Amino acid sequence: MNLFEVYPRLAIEPSKGDGCYVVDSKGDRYLDLYGGHAVISIGHNHPHYVERLHSQLNQIAFYSNSVEMSIQRELAFKLGELSGYPEYSFFLCNSGAEAVENALKVAAFHTERKKIIVFNKGFHGRTSLAIEATDNAKIQAPVNYTGNFLRLPLNDETQLDDHMDDSIAAVLVEGVQGISGVHIPTDSFLKKAEALCRKYGAAFIVDEIQSGYGRTGKFFAHQHAEVVPDIITVAKGMGNGFPVSGVLVGPTIDPWMGMLGTTFGGSHLACAAGLAVLEVMEREDLIKNAAEKGEYLLKELQEIDGLLAVRGKGLMVGIDLPVPAKEVRQKLLSEYHIFTGTSSNPNTMRVLPPLCITQDDLDFFIQSLKSVVK
Numbered sequence: 001m002n003l004f005e006v007y008p009r010l011a012i013e014p015s016k017g018d019g020c021y022v023v024d025s026k027g028d029r030y031l032d033l034y035g036g037h038a039v040i041s042i043g044h045n046h047p048h049y050v051e052r053l054h055s056q057l058n059q060i061a062f063y064s065n066s067v068e069m070s071i072q073r074e075l076a077f078k079l080g081e082l083s084g085y086p087e088y089s090f091f092l093c094n095s096g097a098e099a100v101e102n103a104l105k106v107a108a109f110h111t112e113r114k115k116i117i118v119f120n121k122g123f124h125g126r127t128s129l130a131i132e133a134t135d136n137a138k139i140q141a142p143v144n145y146t147g148n149f150l151r152l153p154l155n156d157e158t159q160l161d162d163h164m165d166d167s168i169a170a171v172l173v174e175g176v177q178g179i180s181g182v183h184i185p186t187d188s189f190l191k192k193a194e195a196l197c198r199k200y201g202a203a204f205i206v207d208e209i210q211s212g213y214g215r216t217g218k219f220f221a222h223q224h225a226e227v228v229p230d231i232i233t234v235a236k237g238m239g240n241g242f243p244v245s246g247v248l249v250g251p252t253i254d255p256w257m258g259m260l261g262t263t264f265g266g267s268h269l270a271c272a273a274g275l276a277v278l279e280v281m282e283r284e285d286l287i288k289n290a291a292e293k294g295e296y297l298l299k300e301l302q303e304i305d306g307l308l309a310v311r312g313k314g315l316m317v318g319i320d321l322p323v324p325a326k327e328v329r330q331k332l333l334s335e336y337h338i339f340t341g342t343s344s345n346p347n348t349m350r351v352l353p354p355l356c357i358t359q360d361d362l363d364f365f366i367q368s369l370k371s372v373v374k
Protein backbone atom coordinates (compact mmCIF):
# COMPACT_ATOMS: atom_id res chain seq x y z
CA MET A 1 0.00 0.00 0.00
CA ASN A 2 1.18 3.55 -0.75
CA LEU A 3 0.74 6.50 1.56
CA PHE A 4 -2.23 8.76 0.91
CA GLU A 5 0.05 11.61 -0.12
CA VAL A 6 -1.12 14.89 1.41
CA TYR A 7 2.15 16.40 2.65
CA PRO A 8 4.83 18.21 0.64
CA ARG A 9 7.96 16.85 2.35
CA LEU A 10 11.59 17.95 2.67
CA ALA A 11 14.06 15.41 1.29
CA ILE A 12 15.61 14.86 4.73
CA GLU A 13 14.91 12.09 7.19
CA PRO A 14 15.74 12.90 10.82
CA SER A 15 16.58 9.62 12.48
CA LYS A 16 17.85 10.80 15.84
CA GLY A 17 17.02 13.74 18.07
CA ASP A 18 19.33 15.44 20.55
CA GLY A 19 18.18 18.60 22.38
CA CYS A 20 17.80 21.37 19.80
CA TYR A 21 19.33 19.19 17.07
CA VAL A 22 18.30 16.30 14.85
CA VAL A 23 20.64 13.97 12.96
CA ASP A 24 19.53 12.63 9.58
CA SER A 25 19.92 9.17 8.14
CA LYS A 26 23.24 10.22 6.53
CA GLY A 27 24.65 11.36 9.87
CA ASP A 28 24.33 15.12 9.18
CA ARG A 29 23.34 17.27 12.16
CA TYR A 30 20.67 20.00 11.86
CA LEU A 31 19.70 22.82 14.22
CA ASP A 32 15.96 22.45 14.73
CA LEU A 33 14.31 25.88 14.87
CA TYR A 34 10.98 24.40 13.87
CA GLY A 35 10.58 21.74 16.55
CA GLY A 36 8.41 19.57 14.31
CA HIS A 37 5.81 22.36 14.15
CA ALA A 38 6.24 23.87 17.64
CA VAL A 39 5.90 20.46 19.25
CA ILE A 40 9.37 19.97 20.73
CA SER A 41 9.26 22.03 23.90
CA ILE A 42 11.92 20.58 26.23
CA GLY A 43 14.24 19.35 23.45
CA HIS A 44 14.48 16.11 21.51
CA ASN A 45 15.11 12.96 23.57
CA HIS A 46 15.52 14.73 26.87
CA PRO A 47 16.98 12.08 29.24
CA HIS A 48 14.30 12.65 31.90
CA TYR A 49 11.54 12.36 29.29
CA VAL A 50 13.04 9.17 27.86
CA GLU A 51 13.47 7.69 31.33
CA ARG A 52 9.92 8.56 32.48
CA LEU A 53 8.34 7.08 29.36
CA HIS A 54 10.51 3.95 29.63
CA SER A 55 9.61 3.36 33.23
CA GLN A 56 5.89 3.98 32.56
CA LEU A 57 6.04 1.54 29.65
CA ASN A 58 7.45 -1.05 32.01
CA GLN A 59 4.47 -0.53 34.35
CA ILE A 60 1.36 -0.02 32.20
CA ALA A 61 1.02 1.89 28.93
CA PHE A 62 -2.72 2.17 28.53
CA TYR A 63 -6.07 1.62 30.05
CA SER A 64 -9.29 3.35 29.05
CA ASN A 65 -11.04 6.06 31.04
CA SER A 66 -13.34 3.50 32.62
CA VAL A 67 -10.94 3.03 35.55
CA GLU A 68 -9.26 5.21 38.19
CA MET A 69 -6.02 6.72 36.82
CA SER A 70 -4.10 8.65 39.44
CA ILE A 71 -1.47 9.72 36.91
CA GLN A 72 -4.15 11.87 35.19
CA ARG A 73 -4.87 13.61 38.49
CA GLU A 74 -1.13 14.07 39.05
CA LEU A 75 -0.77 15.69 35.61
CA ALA A 76 -3.82 17.93 36.09
CA PHE A 77 -2.53 19.03 39.51
CA LYS A 78 0.95 19.87 38.20
CA LEU A 79 -0.43 21.68 35.14
CA GLY A 80 -2.78 23.69 37.34
CA GLU A 81 0.09 24.71 39.62
CA LEU A 82 2.59 25.62 36.88
CA SER A 83 0.11 27.38 34.61
CA GLY A 84 -1.49 29.47 37.35
CA TYR A 85 -4.91 27.79 37.00
CA PRO A 86 -5.11 25.44 40.02
CA GLU A 87 -8.88 25.91 40.34
CA TYR A 88 -9.61 24.82 36.73
CA SER A 89 -10.43 21.25 35.74
CA PHE A 90 -8.83 19.33 32.93
CA PHE A 91 -10.11 17.09 30.14
CA LEU A 92 -7.46 15.02 28.36
CA CYS A 93 -7.53 14.13 24.68
CA ASN A 94 -5.11 13.34 21.86
CA SER A 95 -4.61 16.17 19.36
CA GLY A 96 -4.99 19.91 19.05
CA ALA A 97 -8.06 19.73 16.85
CA GLU A 98 -9.74 17.39 19.30
CA ALA A 99 -9.04 19.83 22.14
CA VAL A 100 -10.65 22.67 20.14
CA GLU A 101 -13.59 20.45 19.21
CA ASN A 102 -14.20 19.64 22.88
CA ALA A 103 -13.70 23.23 24.00
CA LEU A 104 -16.42 24.37 21.59
CA LYS A 105 -18.73 21.60 22.72
CA VAL A 106 -18.25 22.54 26.38
CA ALA A 107 -19.04 26.18 25.53
CA ALA A 108 -22.15 25.20 23.58
CA PHE A 109 -23.40 22.81 26.28
CA HIS A 110 -22.78 25.39 28.97
CA THR A 111 -24.42 28.34 27.23
CA GLU A 112 -27.02 26.30 25.31
CA ARG A 113 -26.10 28.41 22.27
CA LYS A 114 -24.32 27.63 19.00
CA LYS A 115 -22.88 30.78 17.42
CA ILE A 116 -19.09 31.11 17.63
CA ILE A 117 -16.99 34.19 16.84
CA VAL A 118 -13.56 33.46 15.31
CA PHE A 119 -10.95 35.61 13.58
CA ASN A 120 -9.35 36.19 10.20
CA LYS A 121 -6.22 34.12 9.59
CA GLY A 122 -6.99 31.87 12.57
CA PHE A 123 -6.09 28.18 12.59
CA HIS A 124 -7.68 25.72 14.98
CA GLY A 125 -7.27 22.28 13.40
CA ARG A 126 -8.89 20.01 10.85
CA THR A 127 -11.76 18.20 12.54
CA SER A 128 -15.31 19.27 11.91
CA LEU A 129 -15.82 22.32 14.16
CA ALA A 130 -12.12 23.16 14.33
CA ILE A 131 -11.84 23.37 10.56
CA GLU A 132 -14.89 25.60 10.32
CA ALA A 133 -13.26 27.85 12.90
CA THR A 134 -10.16 27.91 10.69
CA ASP A 135 -9.76 30.65 8.07
CA ASN A 136 -8.88 28.48 5.06
CA ALA A 137 -11.70 27.63 2.66
CA LYS A 138 -9.47 25.28 0.65
CA ILE A 139 -9.22 22.69 3.41
CA GLN A 140 -12.89 22.85 4.45
CA ALA A 141 -14.89 20.00 2.93
CA PRO A 142 -18.55 20.65 2.02
CA VAL A 143 -19.60 18.46 4.96
CA ASN A 144 -17.84 20.76 7.42
CA TYR A 145 -20.15 23.74 7.00
CA THR A 146 -22.63 24.35 9.85
CA GLY A 147 -23.06 28.09 9.39
CA ASN A 148 -22.48 28.68 13.11
CA PHE A 149 -19.18 30.55 12.79
CA LEU A 150 -18.80 34.27 12.32
CA ARG A 151 -15.31 35.44 11.32
CA LEU A 152 -14.13 38.94 12.23
CA PRO A 153 -10.86 40.83 11.79
CA LEU A 154 -8.36 40.25 14.61
CA ASN A 155 -7.81 43.28 16.84
CA ASP A 156 -10.90 45.14 15.59
CA GLU A 157 -12.65 45.97 18.86
CA THR A 158 -15.49 47.89 17.20
CA GLN A 159 -16.51 44.98 14.99
CA LEU A 160 -16.35 42.60 17.92
CA ASP A 161 -18.52 44.93 19.97
CA ASP A 162 -21.00 45.25 17.08
CA HIS A 163 -21.38 41.48 16.65
CA MET A 164 -21.56 40.35 20.27
CA ASP A 165 -24.98 39.61 21.70
CA ASP A 166 -26.67 36.97 23.82
CA SER A 167 -26.83 34.47 20.96
CA ILE A 168 -23.04 33.98 21.03
CA ALA A 169 -21.83 30.77 22.67
CA ALA A 170 -18.11 31.59 22.52
CA VAL A 171 -15.33 33.79 21.24
CA LEU A 172 -12.39 31.63 20.12
CA VAL A 173 -8.99 33.26 19.61
CA GLU A 174 -5.40 31.98 19.41
CA GLY A 175 -3.11 33.25 22.19
CA VAL A 176 -0.82 34.23 19.33
CA GLN A 177 -1.83 33.27 15.79
CA GLY A 178 0.72 30.71 14.64
CA ILE A 179 0.07 29.34 11.20
CA SER A 180 -0.88 32.77 9.85
CA GLY A 181 2.75 33.80 10.40
CA VAL A 182 2.70 34.98 14.03
CA HIS A 183 0.07 37.67 14.48
CA ILE A 184 -0.45 38.86 18.02
CA PRO A 185 -3.80 39.90 19.48
CA THR A 186 -3.34 43.18 21.34
CA ASP A 187 -3.79 43.20 25.11
CA SER A 188 -6.62 45.66 24.66
CA PHE A 189 -8.41 43.40 22.15
CA LEU A 190 -8.15 40.37 24.45
CA LYS A 191 -9.45 42.46 27.36
CA LYS A 192 -12.36 43.61 25.20
CA ALA A 193 -13.15 40.01 24.16
CA GLU A 194 -13.05 38.91 27.81
CA ALA A 195 -15.32 41.77 28.92
CA LEU A 196 -17.84 41.19 26.13
CA CYS A 197 -17.98 37.46 26.88
CA ARG A 198 -18.69 38.24 30.54
CA LYS A 199 -21.33 40.81 29.58
CA TYR A 200 -23.25 38.46 27.26
CA GLY A 201 -22.64 35.19 29.10
CA ALA A 202 -20.49 33.71 26.30
CA ALA A 203 -17.42 31.53 26.89
CA PHE A 204 -14.06 33.19 26.26
CA ILE A 205 -11.88 30.45 24.73
CA VAL A 206 -8.18 30.93 24.10
CA ASP A 207 -6.49 28.38 21.84
CA GLU A 208 -3.00 28.02 23.33
CA ILE A 209 -2.13 24.91 21.35
CA GLN A 210 0.83 26.61 19.70
CA SER A 211 1.38 29.65 21.91
CA GLY A 212 1.06 27.87 25.27
CA TYR A 213 3.36 25.76 27.40
CA GLY A 214 5.90 28.52 27.89
CA ARG A 215 6.58 29.31 24.25
CA THR A 216 5.94 33.06 24.54
CA GLY A 217 7.81 33.50 27.82
CA LYS A 218 4.77 33.00 30.08
CA PHE A 219 2.98 29.70 30.58
CA PHE A 220 0.16 30.98 28.36
CA ALA A 221 0.39 33.83 25.84
CA HIS A 222 -2.86 35.40 27.10
CA GLN A 223 -1.21 35.89 30.51
CA HIS A 224 0.79 38.77 28.98
CA ALA A 225 -2.56 40.57 28.61
CA GLU A 226 -3.74 39.59 32.10
CA VAL A 227 -7.02 38.14 30.87
CA VAL A 228 -8.66 35.02 32.26
CA PRO A 229 -10.30 32.72 29.69
CA ASP A 230 -13.17 30.41 30.62
CA ILE A 231 -11.67 27.63 28.52
CA ILE A 232 -8.07 27.06 27.32
CA THR A 233 -6.84 24.47 24.81
CA VAL A 234 -3.36 22.88 24.94
CA ALA A 235 -1.49 20.34 22.79
CA LYS A 236 1.81 20.49 20.83
CA GLY A 237 4.50 21.29 23.46
CA MET A 238 2.50 19.46 26.12
CA GLY A 239 3.86 16.03 25.13
CA ASN A 240 7.14 17.03 23.44
CA GLY A 241 6.11 14.75 20.57
CA PHE A 242 3.85 12.31 22.36
CA PRO A 243 0.28 12.86 21.07
CA VAL A 244 -1.54 14.38 24.01
CA SER A 245 -3.79 17.43 24.36
CA GLY A 246 -6.30 18.88 26.74
CA VAL A 247 -8.92 21.44 27.66
CA LEU A 248 -8.66 23.54 30.84
CA VAL A 249 -12.17 24.40 31.97
CA GLY A 250 -12.89 27.24 34.37
CA PRO A 251 -14.63 26.71 37.72
CA THR A 252 -17.91 28.27 36.58
CA ILE A 253 -18.52 25.43 34.11
CA ASP A 254 -19.66 22.10 35.54
CA PRO A 255 -19.17 18.73 33.88
CA TRP A 256 -21.79 16.01 33.77
CA MET A 257 -21.21 12.30 33.34
CA GLY A 258 -20.80 11.44 29.68
CA MET A 259 -20.53 15.09 28.54
CA LEU A 260 -17.21 14.36 26.73
CA GLY A 261 -15.27 11.18 26.06
CA THR A 262 -12.38 9.54 24.25
CA THR A 263 -10.85 6.06 24.12
CA PHE A 264 -7.17 6.97 24.00
CA GLY A 265 -7.12 10.40 25.67
CA GLY A 266 -5.14 10.56 28.90
CA SER A 267 -3.46 7.15 28.65
CA HIS A 268 -0.80 6.32 31.23
CA LEU A 269 1.95 6.87 28.66
CA ALA A 270 0.52 10.19 27.50
CA CYS A 271 0.33 11.41 31.10
CA ALA A 272 3.90 10.26 31.76
CA ALA A 273 5.02 12.31 28.76
CA GLY A 274 2.99 15.30 29.97
CA LEU A 275 4.45 15.07 33.47
CA ALA A 276 8.01 14.69 32.17
CA VAL A 277 7.57 17.88 30.13
CA LEU A 278 6.29 19.90 33.10
CA GLU A 279 9.02 18.53 35.39
CA VAL A 280 11.77 19.50 32.94
CA MET A 281 10.19 22.91 32.27
CA GLU A 282 10.19 23.57 36.01
CA ARG A 283 13.65 22.19 36.82
CA GLU A 284 15.38 23.90 33.91
CA ASP A 285 13.43 27.14 34.13
CA LEU A 286 12.56 26.88 30.45
CA ILE A 287 9.85 29.54 30.45
CA LYS A 288 12.39 32.09 31.65
CA ASN A 289 14.79 30.89 28.97
CA ALA A 290 12.05 31.30 26.34
CA ALA A 291 11.41 34.88 27.51
CA GLU A 292 15.09 35.85 27.55
CA LYS A 293 16.19 34.11 24.37
CA GLY A 294 13.05 35.28 22.57
CA GLU A 295 13.73 38.89 23.46
CA TYR A 296 17.33 38.57 22.26
CA LEU A 297 16.27 36.89 19.00
CA LEU A 298 13.65 39.52 18.21
CA LYS A 299 16.06 42.37 18.87
CA GLU A 300 18.77 40.86 16.67
CA LEU A 301 16.35 40.02 13.86
CA GLN A 302 14.93 43.53 13.88
CA GLU A 303 18.41 44.84 13.07
CA ILE A 304 18.87 42.72 9.95
CA ASP A 305 18.61 44.77 6.74
CA GLY A 306 16.38 43.30 4.08
CA LEU A 307 13.69 41.72 6.25
CA LEU A 308 10.28 43.29 5.69
CA ALA A 309 8.92 42.67 9.20
CA VAL A 310 9.69 40.70 12.32
CA ARG A 311 6.92 39.82 14.80
CA GLY A 312 7.03 37.69 17.87
CA LYS A 313 6.62 36.92 21.52
CA GLY A 314 9.21 34.76 23.23
CA LEU A 315 10.22 31.88 21.00
CA MET A 316 7.33 32.29 18.56
CA VAL A 317 8.64 34.46 15.76
CA GLY A 318 7.43 35.32 12.25
CA ILE A 319 9.71 36.90 9.66
CA ASP A 320 8.30 38.53 6.50
CA LEU A 321 10.75 38.25 3.62
CA PRO A 322 10.93 40.13 0.32
CA VAL A 323 11.15 36.77 -1.52
CA PRO A 324 9.27 33.49 -1.08
CA ALA A 325 10.19 32.05 2.32
CA LYS A 326 10.69 28.68 0.61
CA GLU A 327 13.90 29.96 -1.04
CA VAL A 328 15.37 31.28 2.21
CA ARG A 329 14.35 28.19 4.20
CA GLN A 330 15.85 25.90 1.57
CA LYS A 331 19.19 27.77 1.70
CA LEU A 332 19.21 27.72 5.49
CA LEU A 333 18.59 24.00 5.35
CA SER A 334 21.05 22.98 2.66
CA GLU A 335 23.89 25.44 3.34
CA TYR A 336 23.63 25.95 7.12
CA HIS A 337 21.74 22.86 8.26
CA ILE A 338 18.98 24.82 9.98
CA PHE A 339 15.31 23.81 10.03
CA THR A 340 12.78 26.66 10.06
CA GLY A 341 9.00 26.72 9.66
CA THR A 342 6.51 27.76 7.00
CA SER A 343 3.33 29.76 7.44
CA SER A 344 0.14 30.27 5.44
CA ASN A 345 1.75 33.41 3.96
CA PRO A 346 4.29 32.22 1.35
CA ASN A 347 6.63 35.11 2.22
CA THR A 348 6.64 34.47 5.96
CA MET A 349 9.01 32.12 7.76
CA ARG A 350 8.39 30.94 11.32
CA VAL A 351 10.96 30.27 14.03
CA LEU A 352 9.69 27.96 16.78
CA PRO A 353 12.71 26.43 18.53
CA PRO A 354 12.63 24.16 21.58
CA LEU A 355 12.46 26.25 24.76
CA CYS A 356 15.96 25.10 25.77
CA ILE A 357 17.59 26.93 22.83
CA THR A 358 20.97 28.52 23.63
CA GLN A 359 22.34 31.91 22.68
CA ASP A 360 25.08 30.24 20.59
CA ASP A 361 22.48 28.43 18.52
CA LEU A 362 20.52 31.63 18.00
CA ASP A 363 23.69 33.52 17.04
CA PHE A 364 24.45 30.85 14.46
CA PHE A 365 20.94 31.24 13.03
CA ILE A 366 21.16 35.05 12.99
CA GLN A 367 24.52 35.01 11.17
CA SER A 368 23.27 32.39 8.71
CA LEU A 369 20.09 34.33 7.98
CA LYS A 370 22.12 37.52 7.44
CA SER A 371 24.28 35.72 4.86
CA VAL A 372 21.28 34.22 3.08
CA VAL A 373 19.37 37.52 2.97
CA LYS A 374 22.42 39.30 1.58
Ligand SMILES: Cc1ncc(COP(=O)(O)O)c(C=O)c1O
Residues within 6 Å of the ligand: 095, 096, 097, 098, 100, 123, 124, 125, 126, 174, 178, 179, 207, 208, 209, 210, 211, 235, 236
Ligand atom coordinates in the same frame (compact mmCIF):
# COMPACT_ATOMS: atom_id res chain seq x y z
C1 LIG B 1 -3.44 27.15 17.28
C2 LIG B 1 -3.68 25.76 16.81
N1 LIG B 1 -4.81 25.14 17.15
C3 LIG B 1 -5.07 23.87 16.76
C4 LIG B 1 -4.16 23.16 16.01
C5 LIG B 1 -4.48 21.74 15.60
O1 LIG B 1 -3.64 20.85 16.23
P1 LIG B 1 -3.49 19.34 15.69
O2 LIG B 1 -2.74 19.43 14.41
O3 LIG B 1 -2.72 18.65 16.79
O4 LIG B 1 -4.86 18.80 15.52
C6 LIG B 1 -2.96 23.78 15.64
C7 LIG B 1 -1.98 23.04 14.81
O5 LIG B 1 -1.08 23.58 14.23
C8 LIG B 1 -2.71 25.10 16.04
O6 LIG B 1 -1.58 25.74 15.71
